[in-house]
Amino acid sequence: MGRTPCCPKVGLHRGPWSFKEDALLTRYIEKHGEGNWRNLPKKAGLLRCGKSCRLRWMNYLRPDIKRGNITPDEDDLIMRLHSLLGNRWSLIAGRLPGRTDNEIKNHWNSHLCKKLKNRAGETGRAPKSPSVGPDKPRIKIHHPKAIRVSPYSVIPRTDSLDNLLSGTPSPTNQRDELGPSNINIDRNAVDGVAGGVVAPSYGNDHDGFFIPIEEWDNDDMKTLDKLFEEYEKLKRPGDAGQMESFLDSFLLI
DNA sequence: AAAACTGGCAACCGCCGACAG
DNA sequence: GCTGTCGGCGGTTGCCAGTTT
Known part of the structure; x- marks a missing residue:
């Protein structure tokens, strides 16, 4: 049957956007x-192309x-989130106000991947990234395919996970796609607690044991919220040392 | 000074779920 | 239930500036 292209490819501009195009799009x-x-x-x-306009707006022009x-x-938050969520850049971006999924993806591919490898090399410890293959991985991350998130998961970045998980729609139009849709969690990995911080893992495809988010128990549901609470606390001035141990705790799973 | 190499990032591509008809 | 369209996603490409040889 074949899918019709989103727009005719002929006669359209491609490549870098000019100042004038940016201005037209922004004004519109x-x-x-x-x-x-x-x-x-x-x-x-x-x-x-419409897609091109959307991308330009979402990744560059949005105020x-x-x-x-x-x-x-x-950086560190991205690494933690990546260990939880895998390559779900839009979810990760949703927890980093002002950052786009594309920016985070690029940053990951160019910086953090290497950083993680280096850190693993320094400590002799297996890296936590699912994309880096140690000989005996302690955690395997499942990379679900891209999903479209329903309007009910459109919530502000600052909403707590309680709201997300209860499916309460947000009155604002800010995106945050950590919604009650396709997140699967490996319960076997959720038990890990290091340094007082619950350290879960996300997904697991070696045994096919997936728990839809609707079926999370309370501990599962609090896990991500706890992570962000800890992060926000430790970000406050004077907590630099604690931040380091907080971050390290996640590498000890 | 010039060529080769590398890294960063904007943009494109194709897939897929949601939804309307 | 089926089909077509739309919008969102992650993966990939390609350009360009900076660095190294």
Whole structure:
């Protein structure tokens, strides 16, 4: 049957966006809001594919995007989240206000992957990343395929996991896709507690033992929230030393 | 000074779930 | 229930600037 392309490929601009195109897109979205990406280029006077417009807006033009280098704290949080969630960049980005999934993905591929390898080399310990294959991995991370998240999981980044897990829709339009959809957790790995911090793992495809998020027990459900609470606490000035031990605790699973 | 190499990042691609008709 | 469309996702590509040889 074949799927129709999202837009005709002929006669459209490709490659880097010009200042003028950026301005047109920004002005249009400020006036009419996001959505209807297919028709947006025509209405905005752009010779671009709708997908391209969406990507440009989401990854670059959106006013709430944080510019500048990723901080060491963000680095560490990304690594923790990656150990929990695998390559689900949109979920990870949802917990880092102002950062985009693309930015985090790029940062991971260019920096953190190596950092993790180096750290593993220094300690002689197996790396925690699922993408790095030690001889005897303690944890295996399942990488689920991309999912589309229902509108009911559209919640602000600052919402707690309780809200996420109860499926309470948010009144705002900020994205956070840590919704009650496809997250699977390996209960065998959830038991790990190090340094007072619950250290779960995400998924496990070696034995096919998946628990849909709807069936998490209380401990499972609090796990991620706890992680962020700890993180936020330790981010406060004067807690630098604690941050290090907090972070290390996750490498000892 | 120039060529080769490397790293970072924006953009593209194809897949897939949700949803409307 | 089926089909087509839309929007979102992760993976990959390719350009460009910086660094090394």
